[in-house]
Amino acid sequence: MSGDSAKQVTFKVQRYDPEKDSAPHFQEFTVPTSRGMTVLDGLLYIKENLESSLTFRSSCRMSICGSCAMFINNYPRLACHTQIEELQADRLTIQPLPNLPIIKDLVPDLNPMFSNHKAIKPYLIRHDTAEMESPGAEYAQLPEELNDYLQFSYCVKCGICVAACPTSASDTLFLGPQALAQCYHYCADSRDEGEAERFPLVDTDHGVWHCHFAGACSEACPKGLDPALAIQLLKRRLTSQALRLRKKQQPSPLVLPPTESKPEIAYPEFSAGEGT
Amino acid sequence: MMKQAQPRQNYLGPAGWVWAGKYKLERYLYLLHRVTGLGLILFVLVHLIMTTVFRIQGQDIWEATMALLHNPWFKIGEYLVVVAFSLHALNGLRLIIQELGFALGKPTPPIYPYQDALRKKRPGTIVMVAVIIILAAAFLFDFLQGGW
Amino acid sequence: MRRTYLWFFQLVTGALIAVLLGIHIVVQHFDAILVFFGVDAAQSTSWAAMTARASQGIWVFIYIALLAVGLYHGINGLRNIILEVTRSTRAERAVTWAMIVIGIIFFAGGTYVPVALLTG
Numbered sequence: 001m002s003g004d005s006a007k008q009v010t011f012k013v014q015r016y017d018p019e020k021d022s023a024p025h026f027q028e029f030t031v032p033t034s035r036g037m038t039v040l041d042g043l044l045y046i047k048e049n050l051e052s053s054l055t056f057r058s059s060c061r062m063s064i065c066g067s068c069a070m071f072i073n074n075y076p077r078l079a080c081h082t083q084i085e086e087l088q089a090d091r092l093t094i095q096p097l098p099n100l101p102i103i104k105d106l107v108p109d110l111n112p113m114f115s116n117h118k119a120i121k122p123y124l125i126r127h128d129t130a131e132m133e134s135p136g137a138e139y140a141q142l143p144e145e146l147n148d149y150l151q152f153s154y155c156v157k158c159g160i161c162v163a164a165c166p167t168s169a170s171d172t173l174f175l176g177p178q179a180l181a182q183c184y185h186y187c188a189d190s191r192d193e194g195e196a197e198r199f200p201l202v203d204t205d206h207g208v209w210h211c212h213f214a215g216a217c218s219e220a221c222p223k224g225l226d227p228a229l230a231i232q233l234l235k236r237r238l239t240s241q242a243l244r245l246r247k248k249q250q251p252s253p254l255v256l257p258p259t260e261s262k263p264e265i266a267y268p269e270f271s272a273g274e275g276t
Numbered sequence: 277m278m279k280q281a282q283p284r285q286n287y288l289g290p291a292g293w294v295w296a297g298k299y300k301l302e303r304y305l306y307l308l309h310r311v312t313g314l315g316l317i318l319f320v321l322v323h324l325i326m327t328t329v330f331r332i333q334g335q336d337i338w339e340a341t342m343a344l345l346h347n348p349w350f351k352i353g354e355y356l357v358v359v360a361f362s363l364h365a366l367n368g369l370r371l372i373i374q375e376l377g378f379a380l381g382k383p384t385p386p387i388y389p390y391q392d393a394l395r396k397k398r399p400g401t402i403v404m405v406a407v408i409i410i411l412a413a414a415f416l417f418d419f420l421q422g423g424w
Numbered sequence: 425m426r427r428t429y430l431w432f433f434q435l436v437t438g439a440l441i442a443v444l445l446g447i448h449i450v451v452q453h454f455d456a457i458l459v460f461f462g463v464d465a466a467q468s469t470s471w472a473a474m475t476a477r478a479s480q481g482i483w484v485f486i487y488i489a490l491l492a493v494g495l496y497h498g499i500n501g502l503r504n505i506i507l508e509v510t511r512s513t514r515a516e517r518a519v520t521w522a523m524i525v526i527g528i529i530f531f532a533g534g535t536y537v538p539v540a541l542l543t544g
Contacts, residue, residue, distance in 0.1 A: 016284065024284070075297050098296060101283035109283040151383040164299070166306065169292020171508040199425075205507055205516060209431045213375055214306035215394040216299045224390025229380055236377030242428040290509060310505065317498035324491075324530055328537040335471050358449065365442045372435045 006032035009084055011042055013054065014095040015105055024102070026093075027051070033084045039092065040068050040079040043106075055105040063222055066158030070106055071095040076160040078222045097163035113162050116179040120201050122186060125194025126251065139252040145190040152185035152230045154223045161217035161227050173206040177217035180208050181227035184234040191252040199238060208234055301401060302394050309367050312360035319357050355419050362411045366404055434500055437493040444490040478541040491534040499527045 008030050016024035029050050031042045040058055047054045056079070057067040063081035070079050072094050073087055084092070100108040126132050161177040162168050168176050175183075183202055187195045202208040211231050218228040240246045288296055293307060330341045373379050379400075380393040394401075477483040503523045510516050 018282075018284065071297070096286065098286055098288050099292065100286060102286050103283045108286070147385065148383060150385050154386060164297065166293045166296060166303070167508060169288035169296060170290045172287065172511060174508075203425060203427050205427065207427070209427050210504070210508060212306050212309075213302065213371060214299075215302040215392070216296070218392035218394060219300055219303075220297075221390070221392070224386030224388070224392070226383070226386075226390075226392040229383060229393040232375055232380060233377045233383075235375055238425075238428045239376060239432055242425040242432065313498070313501050314505070317502055320494055320498055321530065324534050328533050331474075332537050332540065338471060338474075361445065361449070365438075365445075368438045369442065372439060376435075 006034050009033045009042070009089075010091045011046060012091060012093045013043075013046070013106070015054075016102055017053075017104060035085060037084050038080050039070075039072055039077075039082045039084060039087075039094070042084060042092070043079060043094070055107055057107055064156065066156030066222075069097055069108075069158040069160045069163070069222075071097055071163065076163045076220050078158065078160070081222060097159050099163050099165065099168045100159055108159060110157070110159055113157065113159050113176060113178055116175045117157070117182060120175065120179050120183040120186075121194060121198055122182050124186065124189065124192045125197060126191075127193050131254070137254045137256045139191040140255045141190055141252050145252070148190070149185050149188040152181055152188070152225055152227070154225055155182060155185075156223055158222065160220050160222060161225075164216035164220040165211075166214050166216065167210045167212065171206055171210055174210050175202065175207055177211070177227040177231060180211065180234060181217075181225065181230035183208075184230040184237075187234065187237065190249070193251045195237070195241075199241065202234065203238060208238065211235075300395075301398065301405075305367055305401070305405075308363060309371070312364040315360050316357065316364060319353075351419065355415060358415050359408075359412045362415070363408050366408055366411075370401065370404055430500060434497055437497040440493045441490070441497055444486060444493065447486065448490060475541075478538065481542065484538045484542050487538050488535055491531060495527050495531055495534075499523045 009032075011029045011031050012026050013029065014024050015021070015027045029046045031045050031050075033042060038061075040061055043054065043056055044058075047056075056070070058080065059065045059067040061068075061080045063078045066078065068079040069076060071077075072079065072082055073089060073092055076097055079094075094106065096102050096106045097108045100110065100112060103109050124132075131137070155178065157178065159178070161181075165174075165177050167174050180202060183198050186192050187198055208231060211228075213228060213232065215228045218226045221227060237246070293310065326341065330337055374397075379397065381396055500523075503519060506519050507516055510519060
């Protein structure tokens with residue numbers, strides 16, 4: 001056991017039970033913390049020892065699944081990735097993510113974000129529908145083409161960018177930085193031919209043009225995705241398409257599997273007893 | 277039998293434009309751009325009424341209006357309009373370049389500690405804010421020189 | 425692609441305003457700074473100076489150009505802000521029409537006066 005005594009930190013957690021409460025309220029807990037403890041560890045301590053009805057989402061506890069996104073000390077973070085010591089405070093205020101509905105306590109309803117994500121067709125679209133339905137070959141892609149969109153493929157759908165966005169705060173029909181960044185991710189993929197289908201979905205009154213580049217989404221993203229960059233690059237594509245400056249890009253070609261079988265190589269003759 | 281409760285709405289609303297957390301420079305430049313824009317459009321509409329309705333009625337009405345407007349409060353308002361214009365114009369030029377995707381750098385695979393494009397270009401943005409502050413000081417000098 | 429054009433025009437008019445409004449402010453309001461440049465533009469809002477400008481075609485052109493780009497930029501911007509808080513399509517359409525009407529009224533009034541002063 002370490003010699004230093006555990007530091008007592010107050011967790012001020014927003015509680016809301018839809019069956020009992022009419023409005024959210026705060027409840028305070030005192031948690032003994034030690035070096036290396038994350039906010040998620042603190043919440044689990046509260047649930048195990050102090051208040052078993054505290055409800056929150058968590059899964060991987062290593063900031064790869066995105067379940068534990070919360071508003072901690074006025075900033076949206078992943079609870080498993082935030083060390084209590086890093087916040088340098090004796091009181092932590094923990095609330096669910098803003099701009100998303102609350103189901104209970106710290107659990108946000110992510111369905112609005114998911115339905116926006118589905119709306120922008122987050123899958124590769126090729127004109128050759130027969131090949132899409134029953135694929136028989138690979139697509140060739142250069143490493144440079146991969147780097148054009150790789151950064152935006154790391155999205156874990158945690159909802160932090162939506163919570164940070166000022167437009168998402170007031171515009172309930174706004175697609176949100178997550179959906180718009182993923183739209184760019186699929187359009188920028190050289191294997192994709194679906195730009196013509198996706199552009200009308202984002203060129204709407206509540207689409208990409210309501211992004212005003214506040215940059216809060218990129219600042220808060222826990223995976224370093226930079227959704228703001230993706231959205232500005234999407235605006236660039238839309239503008240050059242509208243001004244007819246866009247060169248027609250050839251999508252990635254198919255690489256058919258080899259049809260000839262490999263030549264037979266004679267099995268070498270090993271004579272017994274010739275050393276090892 | 278448990279009734280499926282509707283999730284509680286948690287939107288910040290327009291208050292979320294002003295404050296939604298401890299974010300950095302560009303989020304507040306967005307807010308200032310919006311505030312100055314609204315202030316400027318309001319001023320423009322009033323200014324248009326003054327310079328058309330009151331102008332066309334002849335010299336006497338015009339000079340009476342000008343005498344009314346030489347009130348120090350209106351001079352302060354004029355100064356605020358000019359500062360708002362410099363902020364909105366310079367930030368707008370930055371937005372024209374950046375919202376078209378230029379001067380932001382290419383996508384890079386994220387390696388911790390993450391540096392998003394705005395953070396990499398923040399020195400340039402700070403220079404722009406410094407220029408705005410210098411212009412505001414220069415205009416203040418001009419207004420004080422012009423007298424009340 | 426209609427909204428893309430609208431937004432792109434917002435950028436173009438923004439850049440034009442930066443130029444035209446810069447000229448407008450410097451010539452008509454910055455008496456002291458202009459003195460440094462050797463231009464004595466004292467009392468640029470006096471009646472004499474204004475009637476002089478009103479009879480010059482170039483100033484009328486600048487005023488009308490500034491009016492057009494300024495109204496487009498401002499009213500489209502205002503429309504975008506209001507659309508971020510409206511929720512129904514009916515309200516959106518009402519807002520758009522209201523903005524167009526306001527724009528037409530101010531453009532008509534703002535063009536009539538300098539042209540009338542130039543010709544009348």
